[in-house]
Amino acid sequence: xxxxxxxxxxHERIQEFGPCYANFNPLLAQLALNFVYTSxxxxxxxxxxxxxxxxxxxxxxxxxxxxxxxxGGMQLHELGELLLVxxxxxTGLVDHxxxxxxxxxxxxSADRRVRRANITKKxxxxxxxxxxxxxxxxxxxxxxxxxxxEKVLLGLLRKMRVSVAAHAEACGAARSPAYRTDQE
Amino acid sequence: xxxxxxxxxxHERIQEFGPCYANFNPLLAQLALNFVYTSxxxxxxxxxxxxxxxxxxxxxxxxxxxxxxxxGGMQLHELGELLLVxxxxxTGLVDHxxxxxxxxxxxxSADRRVRRANITKKxxxxxxxxxxxxxxxxxxxxxxxxxxxEKVLLGLLRKMRVSVAAHAEACGAARSPAYRTDQE
DNA sequence: CGAAAATAATTAGGAACTTTACCATATTTG
DNA sequence: CAAATATGGTAAAGTTCCTAATTATTTTCG
Numbered sequence: 307x308x309x310x311x312x313x314x315x316x317h318e319r320i321q322e323f324g325p326c327y328a329n330f331n332p333l334l335a336q337l338a339l340n341f342v343y344t345s346x347x348x349x350x351x352x353x354x355x356x357x358x359x360x361x362x363x364x365x366x367x368x369x370x371x372x373x374x375x376x377x378g379g380m381q382l383h384e385l386g387e388l389l390l391v392x393x394x395x396x397t398g399l400v401d402h403x404x405x406x407x408x409x410x411x412x413x414x415s416a417d418r419r420v421r422r423a424n425i426t427k428k429x430x431x432x433x434x435x436x437x438x439x440x441x442x443x444x445x446x447x448x449x450x451x452x453x454x455x456e457k458v459l460l461g462l463l464r465k466m467r468v469s470v471a472a473h474a475e476a477c478g479a480a481r482s483p484a485y486r487t488d489q490e
Numbered sequence: 491x492x493x494x495x496x497x498x499x500x501h502e503r504i505q506e507f508g509p510c511y512a513n514f515n516p517l518l519a520q521l522a523l524n525f526v527y528t529s530x531x532x533x534x535x536x537x538x539x540x541x542x543x544x545x546x547x548x549x550x551x552x553x554x555x556x557x558x559x560x561x562g563g564m565q566l567h568e569l570g571e572l573l574l575v576x577x578x579x580x581t582g583l584v585d586h587x588x589x590x591x592x593x594x595x596x597x598x599s600a601d602r603r604v605r606r607a608n609i610t611k612k613x614x615x616x617x618x619x620x621x622x623x624x625x626x627x628x629x630x631x632x633x634x635x636x637x638x639x640e641k642v643l644l645g646l647l648r649k650m651r652v653s654v655a656a657h658a659e660a661c662g663a664a665r666s667p668a669y670r671t672d673q674e
Numbered sequence: 675c676g677a678a679a680a681t682a683a684t685t686a687g688g689a690a691c692t693t694t695a696c697c698a699t700a701t702t703t704g
Numbered sequence: 705c706a707a708a709t710a711t712g713g714t715a716a717a718g719t720t721c722c723t724a725a726t727t728a729t730t731t732t733c734g
Contacts (some may be wrong), residue, residue, distance in 0.1 A: 307645075307648070308648065309648060309651075309652045310651075310652070310655070311572060312555065312572040312573075313648065313651075315555060315558045315559045315560075315572075316554065316555075316558055318558070319558045320558060323557075323558065327618075327621050327622045327625060328622040328625075328626070329622050329625035329626040329629060330622075330625055331625060331628070331629065333637065333640050333641060333644065334625060334628045334629060334632060334640065335625065335628075336644055337628075337632070337640055337643060337644045337647075338536070338624075338628055339554070340644055340647045340648060340651070341529070341532060341647055342529075342532075342533065342547060342551070343651065344647045344648070344650055344651040344654075345525070345526075345529040345533075346573075346574055347574065347651050347654050347655055347658075348525060348526075348650070348651070348654050349526065349529075350574055350658075351654050351655075351658040351661070352522070354658075354661075355661055362719075362720085363526060364719090364720070364721095367526070370500065370523070371496065371499060371500075373507075374499045374500055374502070374503045374504060374507065375499045376499075381682075381683095382682075382683065382684095383681085383682055383683075388495060388496040388499075389496075389530075390530055390531065390534055391720085391721070391722090392721070392722060392723085393682075393683065393684085394683090394684075394685080394686095394721080394722070394723080394724095395720070395721055395722075396683095397683065397684060397685085398719090398720080398721085399720085402719095414682095417681090417682085417729075417730070418682095418728080418729060418730085419681065419682040419683070419728065419729045419730065420681090420682060420683085420729095421682075421683065434511075437511050438511045438512040438513050438514075440522075441511060441512075441513035441514055441515060441518060441519065442512070442513040442661075443661040444515070444518045444519075444521075444522055445513060445515060445518060446657050446660050446661050447653065447654045447657050447658065447661065448518060448521070448650065448653055448654070449653060449657060450649060450652065450653035450656070450657075451646070451649060451650060451653060453517065455646060455649070456517050456518065456521055457517065458642065458646065459521060459643070459646045459647075459650065460517065460520055460521045460524055461491075462635070462639055462642065462643045462646070463521075463524045463525055463528045463643075464491070464492065464493060464497065464524060464528070465634060465635060465639070466528055466532070466632065466635060466643065467493075467494075467497075467524070467527065467528040467531050467532070468493045468494070468634065469631065469632055469633060469634035469635060470528075470531050470532050470535050470631045470632070471494070471531055471535075472634070473630050473631050473633060473634075474531075474534075474535040474538075474631065476630050477535070477538075477539055477626075477627040477630050477631065546690075546691085548690090548691070565711080565712095566711080566712065566713095567710085567711060567712075575691085575692070575693095576692070576693060576694085577711080577712065577713080578692080578693070578694080578695095578712090578713080578714080578715095579691070579692055579693075580712095581712065581713055581714085582690090582691075582692085583691085585713095586690090601700075601701070601710090601711085602699080602700060602701085602711095603699065603700045603701065603710065603711040603712070604700095604710095604711060604712085605711080605712065605713095
């Protein structure tokens with residue numbers, strides 16, 4: 307079943323080795339290891355062609371949310387919640403994007419504590435330039451999956467995420483720590 | 491289809507917004523965004539309960555490879571290749587694990603350039619303690635997926651990884667940069 | 675109303691991970 | 705043996721992320 311060396315190391319011995327443990331479930335074990343591994347491979351490949359555009363996974367996420375999110379921009383606070391990072395971190399990310407002119411901050415007229423981050427023309431132009439490259443590369447990278455497989459994978463990823471999010475509290479892994487520490 | 495706000499933002503407008511772009515494929519776009527998002531949620535949840543054991547995604551990967559990898563340990567160089575990180579990075583990771591007594595380095599008797607990293611008793615004991623917790627938590631986190639779904643997901647993740655790895659070169663995202671810079 | 679609590683964002687300080695570039699040592703090759 | 709190659713390590717730097725403390729603003733409620 308495995309197709310490369312790292313997967314093979316995990317696979318070969320986990321079957322005989324696992325049963326010593328309580329809670330052992332070889333399928334879950336393989337799934338977790340392969341999920342992390344696949345995400346490393348995928349994000350390394352995409353990161354490689356993002357870098358020349360001055361984008362990283364995080365800054366791309368911010369720009370995509372601002373572009374596809376609600377009109378009028380988003381509160382930094384809200385961005386942080388969606389991206390699962392602390393407010394301190396989102397401040398830094400927006401600083402970075404602001405320095406490059408892709409985003410601006412505006413004080414919310416209704417609540418002056420709030421800063422709304424908006425994507426600028428330059429930010430949109432950057433996405434306009436990057437996204438076709440991204441889509442083209444995704445088509446290449448994922449070419450061995452059929453459309454049907456992509457659809458199934460997308461559905462399972464969503465289901466997995468919802469499950470993990472719903473049950474994270476049950477294993478002491480509730481929410482972003484940034485929102486835990488303040489609130490109790 | 492989407493089950494949360496971040497996914498919804500992407501989903502709602504990408505359909506109408508995407509067609510402006512060359513290469514647009516809404517399925518691939520959703521797949522990429524959801525893959526990254528799911529991996530953030532999953533790794534945040536697992537990271538939360540790993541931390542008290544002094545483990546991170548990277549150090550856990552190293553220990554798992556040393557435990558399940560070949561007898562006699564692995565070359566640092568080989569570890570780096572498997573984990574897709576530079577030699578400088580693997581040096582640091584092994585330093586860290588060595589400081590904590592979970593790993594030791596031994597000079598290879600056949601080739602004295604080579605250091606072999608081995609997992610120690612303490613490292614094994616740490617895994618012995620952590621893995622049952624990990625498996626228990628995985629069972630909780632992924633409880634909304636059926637066994638069949640887990641099997642399908644595992645298969646698709648492997649297929650996706652092989653595809654990405656095979657075609658990474660075709661979009662200028664060949665190998666770990668560490669192995670590119672030195673070798674040409 | 676006005677004091678206390680809550681909320682939004684920032685700053686400061688620091689840890690972890692990662693990279694590139696360079697260096698030291700050991701091996702292989704011609 | 706000299707040159708090229710291979711393995712590891714060190715140094716400097718950047719990114720991402722965190723916690724804790726601070727500032728400004730708004731909300732709550734006695």
